[in-house]
Amino acid sequence: MSTAFRVTGLCKRYPDFALQDINLALEEGQIMGLVGVNGAGKSTLLRLLTGLTAADGGQVEVLGQQMPGGQVAAKRDMGFASEDMRLYKSRSLRWHMDLVRAIYPAWDENYAAQLMRRFDLRADQILKGYSHGQRVKALLLLCLARRPRLLLLDEPTTGLDPVARVEVLEALADVLRDEARSVLFSSHNTHDIEQIADTIAFLHQGRLLGCSDRESFVDSWRRIVCRGAWRGDQAGLPQVVAARQTGSLLELKVRDYQDTLLATLKQQGLDIHSVDPMALEDIFITTVRAGAIHETA
Amino acid sequence: MKLPELNLPVIKLLIVKDWQLFQKQLALFVLGALVALCLLGMARGWSFYLGSLMLIIVMVSIACFAIANSLIVERKEQTLAFVMSLPVSPLDFYAAKLAGNLVTFLVPFVLVVLGTLTVIVFTALPNGLVIYSLLVFGHIWLAYCVSLSVAMAVESEGWNTFAMIASMVMINPFIMILAQIPAISEATSVDAIVWSVPAVLILSAQLLLGVAALAVSGWFHCRKTAFY
Numbered sequence: 001m002s003t004a005f006r007v008t009g010l011c012k013r014y015p016d017f018a019l020q021d022i023n024l025a026l027e028e029g030q031i032m033g034l035v036g037v038n039g040a041g042k043s044t045l046l047r048l049l050t051g052l053t054a055a056d057g058g059q060v061e062v063l064g065q066q067m068p069g070g071q072v073a074a075k076r077d078m079g080f081a082s083e084d085m086r087l088y089k090s091r092s093l094r095w096h097m098d099l100v101r102a103i104y105p106a107w108d109e110n111y112a113a114q115l116m117r118r119f120d121l122r123a124d125q126i127l128k129g130y131s132h133g134q135r136v137k138a139l140l141l142l143c144l145a146r147r148p149r150l151l152l153l154d155e156p157t158t159g160l161d162p163v164a165r166v167e168v169l170e171a172l173a174d175v176l177r178d179e180a181r182s183v184l185f186s187s188h189n190t191h192d193i194e195q196i197a198d199t200i201a202f203l204h205q206g207r208l209l210g211c212s213d214r215e216s217f218v219d220s221w222r223r224i225v226c227r228g229a230w231r232g233d234q235a236g237l238p239q240v241v242a243a244r245q246t247g248s249l250l251e252l253k254v255r256d257y258q259d260t261l262l263a264t265l266k267q268q269g270l271d272i273h274s275v276d277p278m279a280l281e282d283i284f285i286t287t288v289r290a291g292a293i294h295e296t297a
Numbered sequence: 298m299k300l301p302e303l304n305l306p307v308i309k310l311l312i313v314k315d316w317q318l319f320q321k322q323l324a325l326f327v328l329g330a331l332v333a334l335c336l337l338g339m340a341r342g343w344s345f346y347l348g349s350l351m352l353i354i355v356m357v358s359i360a361c362f363a364i365a366n367s368l369i370v371e372r373k374e375q376t377l378a379f380v381m382s383l384p385v386s387p388l389d390f391y392a393a394k395l396a397g398n399l400v401t402f403l404v405p406f407v408l409v410v411l412g413t414l415t416v417i418v419f420t421a422l423p424n425g426l427v428i429y430s431l432l433v434f435g436h437i438w439l440a441y442c443v444s445l446s447v448a449m450a451v452e453s454e455g456w457n458t459f460a461m462i463a464s465m466v467m468i469n470p471f472i473m474i475l476a477q478i479p480a481i482s483e484a485t486s487v488d489a490i491v492w493s494v495p496a497v498l499i500l501s502a503q504l505l506l507g508v509a510a511l512a513v514s515g516w517f518h519c520r521k522t523a524f525y
Contacts, residue, residue: 052381052524072304075384085378088318095317102310103383139379 003061004028004150004182005049010058012044019044019206022058026182026199028149031172033197033214034186035284041206042186043082046154049184050080063150074150076104079143082154086135087127093138094123097145104146112145119167133164140168144175151175151183157192169195190281200280204288214280221278221286222257226250228270237264241290253278253286307385308393315367315397322362323405329355330409337413340421353433356409357465360441363402367394368448369457381524391449391518395511398445410434425487428496429475435503436471440464442507446514 003025010022019041026032036042047053048060051071060067065074087096093116101107116123119137130138136156143151153172157165173196175181187193193200194214201211210217230243230250239261242253250270254261262272278286333355336348371377381390413434417426440461447460476482480493 050382072384072386072389075382080382082378084375085382086375087379088376089374090318099310099314100383103307 005062008059031183032199033193036203040203077149079148080152081139089128106147115141194280224252225273226270311393312397338416387521425484439503442510446510
């Protein structure tokens, strides 16, 4: 299986922020969810992937092209939409469609019409009258109907109402019916990522905290509730990412969970009360907090 | 040396896009210029001053409108990100913006220059005003090129506004300087087109400096591999 993109040792420095030593790859036909709080570096990473920004170090290869030098060739097979991208307010969606169609030979007019119905958009309406949700859908339509091999979406669901969000997510899920298409989808909304992503990558303070397939990633985390006192001796238990003591109850959040951990905890005098899987949002918050603690330590 | 490749079909589409976006407003500017030319053509004291003032305002407005809308407003309204996501390199983008801007500016500019020269030559106005008008238009061309180069190179809206206002406002001292050059000021009242040495030098300098400003920003963009 070939890769849609691969970044190796990627660095980008700004006066107040740096993306550091990112190593990440997306296989063709996969949806990767890039999760991170605002300012984590998601948009910077996406700009580097589209060739809009040049890296200070490392390699960026997208659809077989080295970026940013090969950006023209790569962008012919790529769709990119970001939350801060706008269309021309004084023009209609039809005008934008004509412009994009003239540039991309693979433009699929039937699919565009289908998306227009699905998103309930009117082609001849001036975009000034569009709501935020409609503008996002229009941008997605312009990206999807060109049938890109790689779709890069920076916070596409931010600010959408629940109905519009579901419509957008469903449309993205449909894109993957074609196994040759790949999607990188950044968001700070873990629910959206959880719904459609095959692979999850966590970005925090410019560093990649982890990346793996969704099921094994979520499955590797547990919330363990025990009775007993936590001695704070985490050195011997590196998989314990967070510990919270409430009275006699102790809540542990652990990554790389294995059943042998329970025996270790029992040996330390803890009485295991329950072991539960964690939701992605909980994992995200725990990871970010642990990352932040690690950074400041 | 290998010349950088340009994505000409997309550049052409982007130029047409800019033209389509601004053509209505440009038509209004040309209409304003026509009114100014009518006033000039009446060849009376009050109408001449009113017409020439209106003409300069219209020309400055066209220059500022072209730059402000195709670059500054696009940045502000975040439509540039959409254009950059299309299969264009920074050089393609620069070429498209430069050509689109020149078309947007030069079409009404050339129409107004030709209209002004026609009015001067075919009405009771002294033909000596032809050179004087060309020098004033030359200043607008130079101010436009400098402002466009700054807008291409600098993202700051404040600096761009400063460059536009400062370069255009310089038209006042420029007109005063012209009045201090006898070879130019005295020729305005005669009924003949007199190409004096100072006039030729100033006009040549305006044209060349304008092109040089654009060339410098073009050289800067040729070296860029990414947009940011």
